[in-house]
Amino acid sequence: MKTPHVCALLAAAALFLPSLQAEGPFRNRDNKSTNDSGEPGYPVPYQLPTVQEVTDTLARIRDFMNASVGTRIVDSKTGQEITDLTNPVETASMERGPDNFSPLAYEMGVVHAGMLRATEVTGDPKFAEFTRKQMEFIGRARPYFAKVAEKYGVDRNGMRPVLQPRSLDDSGSMCAALIRARMAKVGPDLKPLIDLWSDYIATKQFRLEDGTLARQRPQAASLWSDDFYMSIPALAEMGRLTGERKWFDDAVKQVIQMSAREFNPTLGLYTHGWNANNPDAPQFYWGRANGWAVLAMCDLLDVLPKDHPGYPRVMAQLKAVLHGVAQYQGGMGLWHQMLDRNDSYLETSASAMFVYGIAHAVNEGWISPTTYGSIAQAGWVGLTTRVNDKGQVEGTCVGTTFASDHIYYYNRPASVRALHGYGPTLLAGIEIIRMLKNPAFTIEVKLRTYHYVPKDGKTNYHEHQ
Numbered sequence: 001m002k003t004p005h006v007c008a009l010l011a012a013a014a015l016f017l018p019s020l021q022a023e024g025p026f027r028n029r030d031n032k033s034t035n036d037s038g039e040p041g042y043p044v045p046y047q048l049p050t051v052q053e054v055t056d057t058l059a060r061i062r063d064f065m066n067a068s069v070g071t072r073i074v075d076s077k078t079g080q081e082i083t084d085l086t087n088p089v090e091t092a093s094m095e096r097g098p099d100n101f102s103p104l105a106y107e108m109g110v111v112h113a114g115m116l117r118a119t120e121v122t123g124d125p126k127f128a129e130f131t132r133k134q135m136e137f138i139g140r141a142r143p144y145f146a147k148v149a150e151k152y153g154v155d156r157n158g159m160r161p162v163l164q165p166r167s168l169d170d171s172g173s174m175c176a177a178l179i180r181a182r183m184a185k186v187g188p189d190l191k192p193l194i195d196l197w198s199d200y201i202a203t204k205q206f207r208l209e210d211g212t213l214a215r216q217r218p219q220a221a222s223l224w225s226d227d228f229y230m231s232i233p234a235l236a237e238m239g240r241l242t243g244e245r246k247w248f249d250d251a252v253k254q255v256i257q258m259s260a261r262e263f264n265p266t267l268g269l270y271t272h273g274w275n276a277n278n279p280d281a282p283q284f285y286w287g288r289a290n291g292w293a294v295l296a297m298c299d300l301l302d303v304l305p306k307d308h309p310g311y312p313r314v315m316a317q318l319k320a321v322l323h324g325v326a327q328y329q330g331g332m333g334l335w336h337q338m339l340d341r342n343d344s345y346l347e348t349s350a351s352a353m354f355v356y357g358i359a360h361a362v363n364e365g366w367i368s369p370t371t372y373g374s375i376a377q378a379g380w381v382g383l384t385t386r387v388n389d390k391g392q393v394e395g396t397c398v399g400t401t402f403a404s405d406h407i408y409y410y411n412r413p414a415s416v417r418a419l420h421g422y423g424p425t426l427l428a429g430i431e432i433i434r435m436l437k438n439p440a441f442t443i444e445v446k447l448r449t450y451h452y453v454p455k456d457g458k459t460n461y462h463e464h465q
Contacts (some may be wrong), residue, residue: 064391070095114426130173135187268324333382373452
């Protein structure tokens with residue numbers, strides 16, 4: 001019998017634990033034999049998605065984000081909008097919306113990457129319009145909050161990252177987003193902020209003696225696999241923006257030197273972190289940490305000149321981790337919170353990052369569609385059960401520090417208010433659309449499953465380089 005205390009805990013947990021949008025069993029609609037005794041009932045809609053279905057899912061996410069992310073400066077005391085931007089108000093703050101999504105959060109940088117790419121792939125300008133409105137807000141708010149900071153202090157209003165960045169989280173992801181928006185001519189020119197953030201990464205962030213970007217928490221000199229994404233895409237985009245080789249050199253160096261300390265080549269996985277004073281400590285293979293590494297390497301390879309001496313090493317590293325994570329996919333198409341622990345819960349943001357990384361690598365010809373195409377498709381099928389009718393992305397782990405025990409990781413809550421799941425799911429859907437339209441292969445249904453068959457007859461991905 002459950003005690004009242006246990007019942008209360010279960011009720012509270014229900015607010016955070018992922019719930020599927022629809023419950024199975026599902027029949028595969030691509031199996032035309034309605035009396036096939038070998039056709040099971042699937043826990044997810046195991047079928048080839050259509051471009052329209054994927055696009056509709058992305059549109060729901062976009063509409064939810066439009067309704068959830070503010071573009072106003074408000075008085076936090078009264079809740080009223082501040083329209084006179086010549087007069088600094090001590091209690092001025094950014095409008096955070098009903099889900100408390102910050103326009104400056106590092107997770108928002110991934111959302112902008114997804115929105116910009118969605119317009120590029122679908123042709124629908126409404127996705128990039130989200131980014132335009134946010135960029136205009138940042139451009140309007142930054143000078144005003146500089147006045148507020150001058151009069152009342154820089155830490156008072158949530159705009160400190162655009163005035164005085166103090167971490168990679170403050171700067172890297174959003175810096176990459178601003179550069180992408182600028183080069184796509186979406187929104188105002190925010191080059192001064194790009195310069196501030198890129199200079200912070202290049203010259204002010206703490207590094208190890210060999211130049212590896214590091215943090216001074218939780219221990220004195222620590223590497224986080226999260227920082228693949230908090231630094232490398234910004235460095236890569238600065239290389240693309242300026243044409244200066246030094247940015248690409250630093251980005252490649254980060255991949256190589258972080259991987260040397262954090263990648264387990266036997267498992268094909270990244271540990272969440274590494275401490276300089278305890279380098280041989282037990283390792284924790286947190287899903288989203290691996291996802292950040294996958295996203296970052298894809299972003300780098302998209303813009304890194306192919307004649308750069310580091311290009312083959314980055315490519316080899318991406319292939320190694322994609323090969324590793326692909327083998328840990330679960331029976332719902334999703335991946336677990338702790339990748340090597342099947343008793344940990346299925347987590348959305350990491351799953352979306354892996355679907356994106358695998359599908360993107362297939363579309364770019366970096367890996368073969370054979371097997372990997374089906375893995376990406378199955379991952380997307382699983383993700384669709386996590387996007388509800390409101391466009392909320394369910395089952396995403398909330399913010400998570402680099403920890404030292406499994407109890408912590410296993411019990412991090414999942415919530416629709418965890419912004420980490422929205423951008424990756426947009427990116428995953430975009431690459432699935434590209435994969436469905438990819439002229440390099442055909443998708444065949446044989447023996448109740450899917451086969452991605454290269455039209456040139458090649459199945460070894462090394463032949464596609």
